[in-house]
Amino acid sequence: MADSELSSALREGLIRAVGPERLLTGAAQREAYAWDNSGRRFLPWAVALPESREQVAGVLRVCHEAGVPVVPRGAGTGCVGGGLAVQGGVILSTQRLNRIVAIEPGDRLAVVEPGVVNGVLRERLAAHGLFWPPDPSSARSCTIGGNLAMCSAGPNAVRYGVTRHWVLGLEVLLADGSPMRVGGYTTKGVVGYDLTQLLIGSEGTLAVLVEAILKLAPLPEARRTLRATFRDMESAARAVAGVMGRGEPPSALEFLDPASLELLRGNGGGVGHPEGQALLLVEVEGDAVEVDRKACALRERLLAFDPLEAVVAGDEAESKRIWSARYALSPTLTRIAPRRINEDVVVPVTRLAELVAGLQRIARATEVPIVSFGHAGNGNIHVNLLTDPADPARQVRAAQALEQVFDLVLQLNGTLSGEHGVGIMKRDFIPRELDPRSLVLQQAIKGIFDPRGILNPGKIFPMS
Amino acid sequence: MADSELSSALREGLIRAVGPERLLTGAAQREAYAWDNSGRRFLPWAVALPESREQVAGVLRVCHEAGVPVVPRGAGTGCVGGGLAVQGGVILSTQRLNRIVAIEPGDRLAVVEPGVVNGVLRERLAAHGLFWPPDPSSARSCTIGGNLAMCSAGPNAVRYGVTRHWVLGLEVLLADGSPMRVGGYTTKGVVGYDLTQLLIGSEGTLAVLVEAILKLAPLPEARRTLRATFRDMESAARAVAGVMGRGEPPSALEFLDPASLELLRGNGGGVGHPEGQALLLVEVEGDAVEVDRKACALRERLLAFDPLEAVVAGDEAESKRIWSARYALSPTLTRIAPRRINEDVVVPVTRLAELVAGLQRIARATEVPIVSFGHAGNGNIHVNLLTDPADPARQVRAAQALEQVFDLVLQLNGTLSGEHGVGIMKRDFIPRELDPRSLVLQQAIKGIFDPRGILNPGKIFPMS
Numbered sequence: 001m002a003d004s005e006l007s008s009a010l011r012e013g014l015i016r017a018v019g020p021e022r023l024l025t026g027a028a029q030r031e032a033y034a035w036d037n038s039g040r041r042f043l044p045w046a047v048a049l050p051e052s053r054e055q056v057a058g059v060l061r062v063c064h065e066a067g068v069p070v071v072p073r074g075a076g077t078g079c080v081g082g083g084l085a086v087q088g089g090v091i092l093s094t095q096r097l098n099r100i101v102a103i104e105p106g107d108r109l110a111v112v113e114p115g116v117v118n119g120v121l122r123e124r125l126a127a128h129g130l131f132w133p134p135d136p137s138s139a140r141s142c143t144i145g146g147n148l149a150m151c152s153a154g155p156n157a158v159r160y161g162v163t164r165h166w167v168l169g170l171e172v173l174l175a176d177g178s179p180m181r182v183g184g185y186t187t188k189g190v191v192g193y194d195l196t197q198l199l200i201g202s203e204g205t206l207a208v209l210v211e212a213i214l215k216l217a218p219l220p221e222a223r224r225t226l227r228a229t230f231r232d233m234e235s236a237a238r239a240v241a242g243v244m245g246r247g248e249p250p251s252a253l254e255f256l257d258p259a260s261l262e263l264l265r266g267n268g269g270g271v272g273h274p275e276g277q278a279l280l281l282v283e284v285e286g287d288a289v290e291v292d293r294k295a296c297a298l299r300e301r302l303l304a305f306d307p308l309e310a311v312v313a314g315d316e317a318e319s320k321r322i323w324s325a326r327y328a329l330s331p332t333l334t335r336i337a338p339r340r341i342n343e344d345v346v347v348p349v350t351r352l353a354e355l356v357a358g359l360q361r362i363a364r365a366t367e368v369p370i371v372s373f374g375h376a377g378n379g380n381i382h383v384n385l386l387t388d389p390a391d392p393a394r395q396v397r398a399a400q401a402l403e404q405v406f407d408l409v410l411q412l413n414g415t416l417s418g419e420h421g422v423g424i425m426k427r428d429f430i431p432r433e434l435d436p437r438s439l440v441l442q443q444a445i446k447g448i449f450d451p452r453g454i455l456n457p458g459k460i461f462p463m464s
Numbered sequence: 465m466a467d468s469e470l471s472s473a474l475r476e477g478l479i480r481a482v483g484p485e486r487l488l489t490g491a492a493q494r495e496a497y498a499w500d501n502s503g504r505r506f507l508p509w510a511v512a513l514p515e516s517r518e519q520v521a522g523v524l525r526v527c528h529e530a531g532v533p534v535v536p537r538g539a540g541t542g543c544v545g546g547g548l549a550v551q552g553g554v555i556l557s558t559q560r561l562n563r564i565v566a567i568e569p570g571d572r573l574a575v576v577e578p579g580v581v582n583g584v585l586r587e588r589l590a591a592h593g594l595f596w597p598p599d600p601s602s603a604r605s606c607t608i609g610g611n612l613a614m615c616s617a618g619p620n621a622v623r624y625g626v627t628r629h630w631v632l633g634l635e636v637l638l639a640d641g642s643p644m645r646v647g648g649y650t651t652k653g654v655v656g657y658d659l660t661q662l663l664i665g666s667e668g669t670l671a672v673l674v675e676a677i678l679k680l681a682p683l684p685e686a687r688r689t690l691r692a693t694f695r696d697m698e699s700a701a702r703a704v705a706g707v708m709g710r711g712e713p714p715s716a717l718e719f720l721d722p723a724s725l726e727l728l729r730g731n732g733g734g735v736g737h738p739e740g741q742a743l744l745l746v747e748v749e750g751d752a753v754e755v756d757r758k759a760c761a762l763r764e765r766l767l768a769f770d771p772l773e774a775v776v777a778g779d780e781a782e783s784k785r786i787w788s789a790r791y792a793l794s795p796t797l798t799r800i801a802p803r804r805i806n807e808d809v810v811v812p813v814t815r816l817a818e819l820v821a822g823l824q825r826i827a828r829a830t831e832v833p834i835v836s837f838g839h840a841g842n843g844n845i846h847v848n849l850l851t852d853p854a855d856p857a858r859q860v861r862a863a864q865a866l867e868q869v870f871d872l873v874l875q876l877n878g879t880l881s882g883e884h885g886v887g888i889m890k891r892d893f894i895p896r897e898l899d900p901r902s903l904v905l906q907q908a909i910k911g912i913f914d915p916r917g918i919l920n921p922g923k924i925f926p927m928s
Contacts, residue, residue: 104812106709106812106814158651161625162652164658165629174901180901182899182902184877184878185877185878186843187622187625188621188626188842188844188882189810189879190882191879191880191881191886191894191897191898192894192903193665193670194628194662194664194665198658200658201657201658218711218713241570244570245569245572246593248682287712349571349572378650413650415648415654417655418650419654422654422656430656437638437643441912442656444912445657448905448909449905460656
C-alpha cells in the first residue's frame with residue numbers, strides 16, 4: 001500500500017478540497033514531507049496544505065470516503081515518526097492554519113490555530129506579560145498543533161507541568177470531516193468526560209486539531225541561572241532529589257552526565273570544574289526584587305550536596321553561556337553519531353541515581369556508548385545510544401542495549417517516553433509498560449473515533 | 465427497579481465478597497447512604513463497606529454477574545447526587561479503603577487509597593512541607609476518591625489549577641472486577657492515550673478507584689488575606705479581571721454579591737465598609753520574607769479599581785475573621801432556604817460583570833431571590849436560587865430562573881459546572897452545553913468500559 005500511486009479520483013477530490021496550489025504531488029515536493037527527526041523516511045502519496053478548516057474538512061471527507069490514510073503533521077520536528085505517512089496516504093499539514101485568533105489577558109487565554117509556531121506565540125504573548133509554558137527545544141520551529149498532538153514538553157515542565165495542563169478547549173475535525181468542540185474558555189469545567197485531555201497526546205490518531213484555547217501564565221520578571229558540578233553522578237542525583245524534596249520548584253533543573261561533559265570539553269568547554277563528572281543546570285525565576293535572594297537560597301541548598309563548585313551566573317551573558325553548553329549537546333551528538341537512538345525515558349526523581357548507574361552498566365556490557373542528559377527535575381532523561389550504521393554488529397548490540405534501557409526504566413517505576421511520544425519508534429515496546437487492559441480500551445477508543453482507521457494509522461499501537 | 469428487594473442470591477454473593485459485618489442491609493443503615501448534599505433521596509438495596517481491593521473486586525464480580533447497579537461512594541458530600549443509588553442496587557463505599565500507602569517527598573508524590581479524607585492527607589503532608597492542592601469546602605470530611613471522581617476543586621484552583629493537574633496515576637477496578645493501572649509515578653509520561661485524565665471526573669461511571677498516585681506541591685511558608693469592598697458589582701468584576709490580567713495569580717480570589725453581604729450583615733457582619741455592594745476576598749502566599757510585600761503590591765492593584773476600602777489582615781486572627789464571613793454563607797443559606805438550588809456555573813473572568821448583571825435581572829424578572837458568591841478568579845460562581853417547597857408557584861418560577869441562568873452562562877462562553885459535576889442534577893441540561901458529537905462519543909466510551917451498564921447508571925448522561 002505504501003508504494004501505491006495517487007489515484008486520479010483521489011487527486012481530483014483533493015484538488016476540489018484545497019485547490020491545486022495547495023496540493024503537492026511532485027516527488028521532490030513530497031520528499032520534504034517524508035522525514036522527521038526520527039531519521040525514518042516514508043514518502044506520502046500527496047501533501048495537502050489547507051488554509052482553512054473547511055479545506056481540512058474537505059481533505060478528510062475525500063480520504064474518509066476512499067479509505068485513504070490521513071497523517072496530520074505540524075513542522076515535522078517530532079522524534080518518533082508521528083508525522084510520517086508510514087502506510088502511505090495523504091500528509092495533512094496544518095502549518096498554514098497559523099492565525100493567532102485572540103489573546104485575552106483578563107481570561108489568561110489565547111485562541112490559536114494549530115500551525116502557529118510555539119516561539120511566535122511566545123513573542124506575541126510577551127507584550128501582554130504572559131506566556132504559554134510548554135518549551136520544547138524545537139520551540140523556534142515547532143507548532144502548537146504538534147505540541148498538543150504529542151503532549152510535548154521541555155525544561156520548564158518541572159515548574160509549570162506539561163502541555164496538557166495549559167489547554168482549556170479544542171476544536172477538532174473528526175475522521176469524516178465533521179467538527180467537534182470540546183472543553184471551552186474557562187479554567188474550570190466538569191461537564192461530562194474530559195475529551196480535551198483524551199485528545200491531547202493522541203498523536204493525531206483520534207481527530208485533527210483546527211483550533212485550541214490555551215491557558216496562559218504570567219511571564220516572570222526575572223530569571224537566574226546556576227551551575228553546579230559534582231565529582232560523581234550519585235551526588236548530583238541526590239542533589240536533584242534534595243532540591244525537588246521541598247520548597248518552590250526551580251523553572252529548570254537539567255542534568256549532564258560524564259559522557260556529555262567529556263563531549264563538551266572537547267567542544268570548547270563552559271562546563272565548570274575540570275574534574276566534574278556531573279553537572280546540574282538550575283534556573284530560578286521571580287520578580288526583580290526576589291530573584292537574587294532565591295538564587296542564593298538555591299545555591300545554599302546545592303552546597304549541602306558537596307559540589308565541586310556551585311555558581312550563580314552574574315549576568316545575562318554568563319547565563320547564556322551556561323545554557324549554550326546544554327543546547328550544544330544535541331547538535332554535537334548528531335554530528336558524531338547522526339543515526340543515534342535518542343530516547344526520553346522518565347523515572348521518579350528519587351530513582352535517578354539508579355537509572356544513571358544502570359545506564360553506565362549497560363553501556364559497558366554492550367560496548368555501546370551512552371550519553372545522557374536532560375530534565376532531571378522531572379526524572380526525564382535523554383538517553384542517547386551512539387550507533388553506527390556502518391557497523392552492523394554494533395547496531396545489533398545497540399538494539400539489545402535499548403531493550404535493557406527500557407527494562408531498567410520500567411523496573412524503576414518509570415515510563416518509556418516523557419515528551420517525545422510513541423509514534424512508530426516505540427509502538428512495539430508499549431505493551432511492556434501499559435496494563436494489557438488499558439491497551440485494549442485504548443484501541444477500542446480509537447475504533448470509536450475512527451472506525452475506518454484512516455487517522456494516522458500505524459502509530460502508537462503495536463502492529464499485530 | 466429502584467424499589468426491588470435484595471434477592472437472597474445477591475445478598476449471599478455480597479456476603480461472600482465482603483463478609484457479613486461489612487454489608488449493611490437494614491433499612492435504617494441504608495437510610496444513611498440514601499442522601500447527599502443534593503437533597504435528593506434514593507434508598508439503596510444494600511451498602512457494601514469493603515476494606516481491601518479484593519473485597520471491592522468481589523462486590524463488582526457479584527453485581528456484574530447479576531447485572532445489578534453499583535454506585536461508588538466516598539463521604540457523601542457531593543452536591544449532584546453522584547453517590548446516590550438512583551436505579552437501586554448496591555452502594556460501594558470506599559471509605560474504609562483509607563490507607564496513606566506512601567509519601568515520597570523527593571518525588572513530590574503520595575500514594576493513597578480512595579477513602580483517605582482530604583483534610584487528613586493535608587495534615588500528614590504538612591509535616592513534609594508539602595500539600596495536595598485541591599481544597600473543596602468539604603475538605604474536612606470529603607475523600608480523595610470523591611475529589612477524583614468529580615474533579616472537585618476549591619478556592620486555590622485559581623493558583624494551582626484543578627484536581628486533574630495533581631494526579632499522576634490510578635489503580636482502578638473495571639466493571640467486571642478486573643484491575644487496571646493507568647499513568648504512573650512520574651510527572652511526565654506520554655505513552656498511549658491518557659486514561660488517567662479520562663477517568664478523573666467520570667463520576668464513577670467508568671471504573672472504581674482503589675489507589676491514586678497524587679502529585680504534591682510545596683506548602684507555602686506564609687499567607688496574607690486581603691479584603692476589598694466596592695460600591696457596585698461592576699467595579700468589583702473589573703478588579704477581578706485586572707488582578708487576573710497580569711502577574712502571579714493569588715491563591716484565592718473570592719467574591720460576594722450584594723445579597724450575600726446583606727445576609728452576612730444581618731448575621732454579625734465582618735464584611736467591611738457598610739455601603740459595600742460587592743466584596744473581594746484575596747489571599748496571597750509566598751515565603752516569609754516576601755509575603756508582606758506581595759500583599760501590599762496586590763492592595764495597590766486593587767486600589768486602581770476604586771474600592772470603598774482595601775485592607776490587608778494584620779494577623780492570623782483578622783485573616784480568620786475575614787474568611788469566616790465567606791464560609792458562613794453556605795450554612796446561613798441552608799438555614800433560610802434548606803432546599804435552595806446551589807449551582808456552580810463558570811464564565812470567563814472578563815464576562816463576570818455580565819454574568820452578575822444578568823443574574824440580578826433574572827432574580828427580578830422571576831421574583832426568585834438569587835445569592836451569588838464564589839471563586840471569581842476562575843469565573844466560578846455559586847449561584848443560589850432561594851426556593852421554597854411550601855410555595856409551588858415559586859418552585860415553578862425557580863425552575864424557570866435556573867433555565868435562564870444556564871442559558872445566560874452558555875451565552876457568555878461558560879460552563880454549567882466548575883466543580884460539582886453533573887450527577888443527576890444537571891444530566892438533562894448538558895446537551896445545551898456539549899457538542900452533540902462529543903456526547904455521542906462519551907456515551908460510546910461508557911459502553912466500552914461498562915458494556916453491561918452497571919457502574920453508577922443514570923448519572924451524567926441525559927435520560928433518553
